[in-house]
Amino acid sequence: MENIATENTTLCPSARPESGDSVVFGVVSGTVAQPRIAYLKQPQPVTDELIAKSSPATPAEIFRTAGRCIESGCMHFDGKDCRLAQRIVENLSVVTEELPPCSIRRNCRWWQQEGKTACMRCPQVVTDTYNPSQLIRDVAKPTAL
Template structure:
């Protein structure tokens, strides 16, 4: 897979190369909220075990190098992440003050959408069984931004 090691996807899956945990998802199934770590940590087997008995994607926000065109959310023509664009425009703002974020300097969403993405990011859960309508539409790669 082609990747851009200079930018991190903040909605990566735990099995992706270079996976690092940068937040823990709390809140509720209906209203998840990420609590950001001071430093991103490699997703080791020991860290993965902390999520048991659930899938790590349910409780961790994971970042890994953006794989660009190998991702269903990437638009190679515009060279953008459609998930970032849709999240920044469709999802409700959940924080006014930007949370401290260990990956912000290298985050694709931040580089592409800026403050708009960060104000919505805390509600993102990679594996969400009860997404609200805005998050469901944002996560659907078949829906254009």
């Protein structure tokens, strides 16, 4: 099967690493208080070996992964848009002056939906955070439709 990051499919840049066909497109760096994603030049498939290397942390603490956007199967999808992407754009500060060197951008749901404004905030998004601020908790919490 062709790598999902090179197929003509919409990708969720906040997919769980366990989702089956996910790829790593970034590694969490920075600090606990100010995490930043270091983007990979090429997305890498999530493998059992890669997951094992993250131990004792969870893979989602260390890697940013993308997988097929499951639309209606996701708690953040409202039938048309990704509400997580909307909340990120509406609530999080810009953390970069330039578009990050993201290898999944052309297929990214957030890019397709929110454009550059999502990309300028994306480097601070970490999937598993154990001490999130109230702002991060509010942004990540699904809203009732």
